[in-house]
Amino acid sequence: MKVLVINCGSSSLKYQLIDSESEEVLAKGLVERIGIPGSVLTHRPEGKDKVVIETPMEDHNIAVKLVIDALVDKDHGVIADLSEIGAVGHRVVHGGEKFNKAVLINDAVKKDIEELSALAPLHNPANLIGINACEKNMPGVPQAAIFDTAFHQTMPKKAYMYGIPYEYYEKYKVRRYGFHGTSHDYVSARAAEILGKDRKDLKIVVCHLGNGASISAVKNGECVDTSMGLTPLEGLIMGTRSGDLDPAILDYIGEKENLSAKEVNTVLNKKSGILGLSGGVSSDFRDIDAAIAEGNEKAKTALDTYCYRVAKYIASYAVALGGIDVIAFTAGVGENNYVVRKQVSDYLAFLGVKTDDEKLKIRGEEIVASTPDSKITIMIVPTNEELAIARQTLALL
Numbered sequence: 201m202k203v204l205v206i207n208c209g210s211s212s213l214k215y216q217l218i219d220s221e222s223e224e225v226l227a228k229g230l231v232e233r234i235g236i237p238g239s240v241l242t243h244r245p246e247g248k249d250k251v252v253i254e255t256p257m258e259d260h261n262i263a264v265k266l267v268i269d270a271l272v273d274k275d276h277g278v279i280a281d282l283s284e285i286g287a288v289g290h291r292v293v294h295g296g297e298k299f300n301k302a303v304l305i306n307d308a309v310k311k312d313i314e315e316l317s318a319l320a321p322l323h324n325p326a327n328l329i330g331i332n333a334c335e336k337n338m339p340g341v342p343q344a345a346i347f348d349t350a351f352h353q354t355m356p357k358k359a360y361m362y363g364i365p366y367e368y369y370e371k372y373k374v375r376r377y378g379f380h381g382t383s384h385d386y387v388s389a390r391a392a393e394i395l396g397k398d399r400k401d402l403k404i405v406v407c408h409l410g411n412g413a414s415i416s417a418v419k420n421g422e423c424v425d426t427s428m429g430l431t432p433l434e435g436l437i438m439g440t441r442s443g444d445l446d447p448a449i450l451d452y453i454g455e456k457e458n459l460s461a462k463e464v465n466t467v468l469n470k471k472s473g474i475l476g477l478s479g480g481v482s483s484d485f486r487d488i489d490a491a492i493a494e495g496n497e498k499a500k501t502a503l504d505t506y507c508y509r510v511a512k513y514i515a516s517y518a519v520a521l522g523g524i525d526v527i528a529f530t531a532g533v534g535e536n537n538y539v540v541r542k543q544v545s546d547y548l549a550f551l552g553v554k555t556d557d558e559k560l561k562i563r564g565e566e567i568v569a570s571t572p573d574s575k576i577t578i579m580i581v582p583t584n585e586e587l588a589i590a591r592q593t594l595a596l597l
């Protein structure tokens with residue numbers, strides 16, 4: 201069977217068609233600027249040239265229709281007929297406290313996703329639009345929702361409560377939820393598999409360092425703490441997000457710069473992090489590395505502050521886990537950036553971390569990068585959220 205994996209944003213849609221038996225990606229692609237002038241579909245069929253289709257796309261229905269047409273196209277398609285798609289798996293950002301695992305979508309689930317939009321106003325409505333567009337274009341095909349928050353639902357209360365009046369939790373469900381759950385789950389499971397161990401016997405820290413970045417503590421196969429919170433803004437310094445800061449800064453900057461709370465929130469989400477700290481060099485670590493090589497001091501400060509924060513989080517998760525067996529780096533920066541991995545590992549030398557630097561330099565491969573006598577196993581484990589979504593979708597059938 202083929203499973204179509206959909207990650208729908210407000211004006212974009214990413215997809216992969218995965219063969220469930222071989223787990224091969226048959227085609228993947230991206231639709232951008234849906235509902236905006238300049239709509240474009242970039243379709244990458246396996247073993248064939250990529251195709252770029254520029255045509256107006258008024259809404260997500262039209263985008264999904266074009267994706268399906270591309271998948272069955274006689275020249276750049278990868279399947280003969282739509283009936284080969286046995287299921288669709290949707291990445292849904294917020295599952296609140298309602299969803300602690302993936303579910304098949306029905307009307308009640310759609311209503312829940314809609315209600316949870318209060319907690320993820322930028323994401324859940326877009327995810328729902330994608331679900332509806334697929335239902336319309338592929339009637340009768342089972343659809344599953346795989347929630348970014350679900351894996352973190354095992355956190356104990358002491359890890360998810362904030363030190364604010366309890367009534368805000370009761371009235372508005374203000375608590376830590378955590379995100380990137382599909383990746384934390386996949387990477388921790390894969391790390392155990394690579395080591396030939398049972399995840400139930402391990403204390404694993406997963407560092408998902410991408411554009412968005414989060415860390416989680418996985419004990420005996422379950423998440424016990426994670427760095428993102430009510431929203432993805434909390435925790436690590438990210439590409440453009442601030443991560444943790446003194447909440448009083450919001451009010452202070454708002455007053456000084458004459459900005460509303462909403463506007464300060466935008467600064468913290470879009471103009472901060474590596475981009476902001478580097479004085480506007482870039483949110484991309486490749487640009488930061490290049491700027492540092494040219495002697496840019498702010499870029500250096502951004503990198504150092506970033507690594508220090510990651511290391512502090514990892515060390516704090518020794519408390520959450522009662523020790524650490526494995527630290528696994530993943531996502532764009534975690535898989536590719538040696539300097540970040542090295543700096544972070546060096547901070548943790550006091551815990552007995554010893555890296556094999558030749559291995560730590562390898563990029564984008566599954567690798568054990570610590571020495572045999574290191575007290576903690578350092579690993580690089582490339583994430584694969586789409587495959588994880590396809591597997592979970594299939595399991596639900």
Ligand code: ADP
Pocket residue numbers: 409410411412439483484485486487531532533536537
């Ligand atoms: P997203 O959260 O958007 O999925 P990614 O996981 O792709 O983000 O991570 C983006 C970051 O990863 C960027 O800062 C980029 O510098 C870094 N990155 C991605 N690919 C590479 C690469 N091949 N070499 C070095 N850095 C990379």
